[in-house]
Amino acid sequence: MKKSIGIVLMTIMLAMVVAACGANGDSKGSNGTGGANNGGSNSTTPPAAEETKELTIKHKLGETKVAKNPQKVVVFDFGVLDSLDKLGVEVTGVPQASIPPYLSKYADAKYENVGSLKEPDFEKLSAIKPDLIIISGRQSDAYDELTKLGPTIFLGVDTAKYMESYTENAKTLGTIFGKEAEVEAELASVTEQIKALNEKVTAAGDKKALILLTNEGAISAYGAGSRFGIIHDVFGFKPADDGIKVTTHGDTVSFEYVAEKNPDYLFVVDRDAAVSKESGESGSKALIENALVKNTNAFKEGNIVYLDPNFWYLSGGGLISVAEMVKEVAAAMK
Incomplete structure (x- = not known):
């Protein structure tokens, strides 16, 4: 008799546990953290992980997929190089033969020498495996070849609309390297300087x-x-x-x-x-x-x-x- 009562009690307790588990499963399914409502996933993607990791940069020579905050950056335009220097963005390689004195730090051996302004060192670039190559007019003829060695974008200045082009290029760099605020501050400063110069020219x-x-x-x-x-x-x-x-x-x-x-x-x-x-x-x-x-x-x-x-x-x-x-x-x- 006692044995029968024990079996009954154990059966009841087991039923209660199963019911509780079922309730929990339903709850997860209804709030989107589990169950059939989200395809069986056991966790949500944290908001931070949803940030863009790759950008599509439109430029004069086409469209290029570029990683956000690329690590190995090769620059063939000294205007772009001085912008990155101003923004505190490190680069991997530059054409060291013609570096202007105000950018002389990039002649150091810590930076890879990637050829000249008109003749990129394709072998060196292949060894570097750049995450991003930035060019301008002097290298435009080599664009197709460069794209085979890494994501390549053209950021030369359009002299027919100098300030618009300059501004757009600076903002593109800000977007790629997460320096939007710094770029805006620098552009505002230059705008004020130009305004003061315009006043001088007019007064003359x-x-x-x-x-x-x-x-x-x-x-x-x-x-x-x-x-x-x-x-x-x-x-x-x-x-x-x-x-x-x-x-x-x-x-x-x-x-x-x-x-x-x-x-x-x-x-x-x-x-x-x-x-x-x-x-x-x-x-x-x-x-x-x-x-x-x-x-x-x-x-x-x-x-x-x-x-x-x-x-x-x-x-x-x-x-x-x-x-x-x-x-x-x-x-x-x-």
Whole structure:
């Protein structure tokens, strides 16, 4: 009799346990943390894990999938490099042959030398296996080959819309490396500097400017919309000649042409100095300040400005270089 009662009690207790387990299972199914309602999963994905790990970057040469905060970054554009330097983003490789002095830290052996601006070292890049390669105009012909070695994006500046392009490129870097706030602060600072320069240019009156590039004794003129056209298009100087063609190498001109156009400001970029890493003024001053140029308003009023070719020729378009370009021209204004 006692044995029968014990069996009954054990049966009842077992039934209660089974019922309780069933209730718990139903509860999990109904609140989305288990059961059939979420496909049998036992846990939810934490919100942090849902953050984007890969970005699609649209650029001049196409669309590229890029990892958020890539670790192995190779940069072929010195403007982009100075932006990343300003933002505190480390890089893996750079073309060390032509590094501007203000970026000389990247000549250190801790950084991989990935060739030159026009000739990437494909073998070295293959060994690095970059998470991201950033290029601009000088490497655009190698884009297809570079894409085989790592995700590649084009962040060159469009001189026809300099500030829009510069701003877009900076924001793209901010998005990729999680530096959006820092980029916004830097852009705001440059905008204020440009506004102050515009006021100086306006106050100077109806002054006209001419931009020259010197190269092995020859001179070329650059106008609005050109690689140095920011002087006209953004800073506000009126061009001494509205008919200058927009080409990479500029319009080849003579000193008779310069005398005829008689600019009030003459801005000079010395390519030879950029290549040799010497002072931009010392190399081109003797060439520029000849008898013909001495008859121009620019010479008579002391308005021949020898621009730093490291910012204007080798880099440009970066958070550091654009700010320095603005400061340099502003300092030349009387």
